[in-house]
Amino acid sequence: MGNNWKILGSELNDPDVAKGLENSLNGLIIGEKDYDSVLKGLKYPEFLQKTTAEKAGTYDNQPNPGHEKNDKGHLGDPLFKNLFPEGKQIEKFDLSPNFGTEIEGVQLSELNDAAKNDLALFLETRGLAVFRKQDFRDKGPGFATEFGKYFGPLHIHPVSYSAQGYPEIFTTIRKGGDGSRYDAVFQRKSKDIAWHSDISFEEYPASFSFFVALEAPPSGGDTVFIDLREAYRRLSPSFQKYLETLTVVHSNLYQRKAAEIRGQLLKIKDVSTHEHPLVRTHPVTGEKSLYFSRGFIQKIKGLKSEESDAILSFLEDHVTNNPELQVRASHRGTESGTVIAWDNRFLLHTATSDFLQYATGPRHHFRLTVLGEKPYLAEENKQNESENERPRAY
Numbered sequence: 001m002g003n004n005w006k007i008l009g010s011e012l013n014d015p016d017v018a019k020g021l022e023n024s025l026n027g028l029i030i031g032e033k034d035y036d037s038v039l040k041g042l043k044y045p046e047f048l049q050k051t052t053a054e055k056a057g058t059y060d061n062q063p064n065p066g067h068e069k070n071d072k073g074h075l076g077d078p079l080f081k082n083l084f085p086e087g088k089q090i091e092k093f094d095l096s097p098n099f100g101t102e103i104e105g106v107q108l109s110e111l112n113d114a115a116k117n118d119l120a121l122f123l124e125t126r127g128l129a130v131f132r133k134q135d136f137r138d139k140g141p142g143f144a145t146e147f148g149k150y151f152g153p154l155h156i157h158p159v160s161y162s163a164q165g166y167p168e169i170f171t172t173i174r175k176g177g178d179g180s181r182y183d184a185v186f187q188r189k190s191k192d193i194a195w196h197s198d199i200s201f202e203e204y205p206a207s208f209s210f211f212v213a214l215e216a217p218p219s220g221g222d223t224v225f226i227d228l229r230e231a232y233r234r235l236s237p238s239f240q241k242y243l244e245t246l247t248v249v250h251s252n253l254y255q256r257k258a259a260e261i262r263g264q265l266l267k268i269k270d271v272s273t274h275e276h277p278l279v280r281t282h283p284v285t286g287e288k289s290l291y292f293s294r295g296f297i298q299k300i301k302g303l304k305s306e307e308s309d310a311i312l313s314f315l316e317d318h319v320t321n322n323p324e325l326q327v328r329a330s331h332r333g334t335e336s337g338t339v340i341a342w343d344n345r346f347l348l349h350t351a352t353s354d355f356l357q358y359a360t361g362p363r364h365h366f367r368l369t370v371l372g373e374k375p376y377l378a379e380e381n382k383q384n385e386s387e388n389e390r391p392r393a394y
């Protein structure tokens with residue numbers, strides 16, 4: 001491992017690289033040029049709305065003070081009796097002992113409030129849940145937004161496409177096609193990985209994301225997750241203590257720039273840049289975790305650039321190069337009706353582009369992104385109550 005920290009997207013400052021990236025991105029993510037042709041072939045075209053010129057720059061996000069007290073997980077039953085009622089045929093499989101669970105037999109669209117509270121607490125302890133055979137996508141964008149709002153205000157993404165009439169719905173799409181996508185994407189780079197925690201550049205970043213598959217390749221395109229609680233626990237106490245003193249600058253500057261290169265109009269006028277602690281406390285479980293949103297981190301505040309780069313390079317290696325901290329959530333094709341949900345406060349994730357050399361349909365999802373609390377590190381006397389608490393059994 002060398003000291004090779006580079007801000008994700010900063011290569012776009014070079015106009016030649018920006019031009020090359022435009023070609024590369026055109027193999028994968030759609031832009032203004034191919035919007036109409038991609039839209040025609042989709043099973044769920046209502047979930048791909050571009051931002052119009054009249055609406056561009058007119059949106060903003062609301063603050064979310066008090067979320068740490070209002071989080072629905074506080075109301076959840078630690079045994080999840082409402083989410084997994086006795087007598088109901090439910091199958092659960094843990095993707096690893098530490099985090100991530102696949103679930104069959106729970107229909108998200110039918111949950112009552114008590115079950116939603118349990119779901120919040122379940123995500124806050126297990127981190128990630130993969131639900132199969134869901135009817136969520138067929139209930140329409142209005143139903144989905146109402147479901148998401150139960151957990152907190154929904155984020156309006158500055159850059160993404162959305163659903164018709166619902167700017168809170170974040171849409172992500174990788175085009176269908178043949179092996180030419182592979183050639184375009186991997187012409188200038190050898191991997192297409194961007195580890196991040198959703199919207200960490202906001203003052204009130206995400207608690208939960210609900211990621212709903214509209215269409216998915218039969219295999220591949222998985223979302224891979226990293227547990228940042230365990231990444232924190234693996235460090236020595238003295239190094240943990242030092243990291244707890246640090247503040248990190250997060251920004252969506254280059255995400256916006258990439259969208260502009262693709263010709264998209266943006267929903268929100270200003271760049272969003274905010275500072276967050278490198279180690280944060282979960283408001284419901286009290287657990288500490290690193291908050292290392294690789295894709296949006298610019299630097300560590302107040303350190304000299306060599307010091308900041310060295311610590312960020314170490315953390316990148318520590319966090320992202322250890323399969324013991326990871327699980328994969330597979331989307332398993334369109335018919336599986338998969339919805340995955342996770343807690344962004346202590347998980348990182350990335351999409352994977354491992355299917356592009358094969359002829360497949362698109363990878364088309366929508367996401368509900370719930371605003372959480374402003375990240376904080378609890379004071380020492382509070383920390384002692386739950387210090388290094390291991391994940392709860394369920």
Ligand SMILES: [Fe+2]
Pocket residue numbers: 196197198349
């Ligand atoms: Fe994401």
